[in-house]
Amino acid sequence: MEMLSKFLTGAMNSVTSKCMVLLVTVLILRALLLPSFPGFDGIEWSNLVYIRTPLLNFDFGIRQDKFLVVPQIVWGLNNQKIAFARACLTARMLNRTLLMPSLSASLFYKEIDLLEPISFDKIFQFEKFNSLCHGFVRLGRYSDVLNRTEVLEMEKGSGRRWTVERDLSQLKEHGKGSFDDHEVIRIVGKNPFLWHDHWPVKDYARIFECLYLTEEIAKEVDRVVSRIRAVGRKITGNTQAVEMQSSITDDGPSFQPLPYVAVHMRIEIDWMIHCKNLERRLNTNKICSGKKEIVERVKNISGLKTPVVVYLAVADKLLNNSSILEGWEDRFVPFEKKKLGVDGIYKKYPYLIQSAIDYEVCLRADTFVGNSFSTFSSLIVLERTQKMIRMNGTNLCGENVRWPSYAYNIPGTSNGPKRWITNMSESNLQAISYGTNHISC
DSSP: OHHHHHHHHHHHTSHHHHHHHHHHHHHHHHHHHGGGSTTTTTTTHHHHHTOOOTTOOGGGOOOSSOEEEOOOOOSSHHHHHHHHHHHHHHHHHTTOEEEOOEEESSOTTTOGGGOOEEEGGGTBOHHHHHHHTTTTOOEEOGGGOSOOSSEEEEEOOOSTTSOHHHHHHHHHHTTSHHHHHSSEEEEESSOGGGSOOOSOHHHHHHHHTTOOBOHHHHHHHHHHHHHHHHHHHHHHTOOSOOOOOOOTTSOOOSSOOOOEEEEEOOOOHHHHHHHHHHHHHHTOSSSOOOHHHHHHHHHTOTTOOSSEEEEEEOOGGGTTOGGGGSSOOTTEEEEOHHHHTOHHHHHTSOHHHHHHHHHHHHHHOSEEEEOTTOHHHHHHHHHHHHHHHHTTOSOTTSTTOSSOEEEEEEEOGGGOEEEOOOOTTOSSSHHHHHOOSOOOO
């Protein structure tokens, strides 16, 4: 025994032996501690990096074995896009995959009897969304769920007592402990658009960048934009220009197609009633704009090269009102979808897809003019601002910038519309969801 003891003592003094002892110690600790992680035999190694901890690194990805379900998303296109993004960010906070929600094909408050759910992937590309938003948020399909019986319901509170703080506390509570053990959490209650907002504008912008229309709808957009530019060539007499299917999401070609201006013209009666009430409540006169004011503001845009085609994005109820095409000077040639001869493209689809086509047509415009209290206009400006930033734009409010946007309800220089970019440092989406006169330029 004494000789064995001396041998071991001598052996321990060697570097090699010390390393061997360290290795044995690590193996013992591994055997004692790691059985608590199921599937550590290598089959489910990826699950280990998805374990929820306060120091979770989202670069590893969102868990693919825990899911969140939200109510059907309703109202207008851009209300639905905001609601969808808020649902994604809620799932991100819980480190869960959002099961692909149902959108609504028609306006909830105008066509209740026609309200039909429409799958997200009928409007936007599912796989491309997950590819572009990888590591930030994730969409899943219901076929991914293993156990559909034991679903935990989380009811959203309502009323004045349900504060932002209480809502945030509820989310944090459901992201840990026994709540988090459930494979599926279903949020019940109001439309996600009405949920409290806990996320900065830049997070919403990142999700909107991942939304690409399906190939079928994108081709319809191309047809409309192609028609607008073809009309522009005829007006300017420029037969040399080459037609290009240019998108706001492209890096940009080496030469530009003929430009066009898109104006989101909100002058329908129900909107005017709403905005007049809003002006009284907010004690301002910079929300409503009649047709005459819109026309005058657009004509006074500084530096705009003319003659130019002006595409008017208007409600269908105004398509038979020829007065919207009147009062423009020869330098500005207005068209709406009916005069342009593309109304047949829109009529093939339900409201939501029609609105998605018009949104993209406005988004691609060389110059966009809208109303800062319109969610439709506000989201377009957000995406155009993000695009300018991605293109290394510095002075976004300067002269001769690419993709300028304007708010016609706010007077700018020379009685033109006010230059408009989104404040990407805002802590929430309040100004975009409900409108503001405080635009960044």
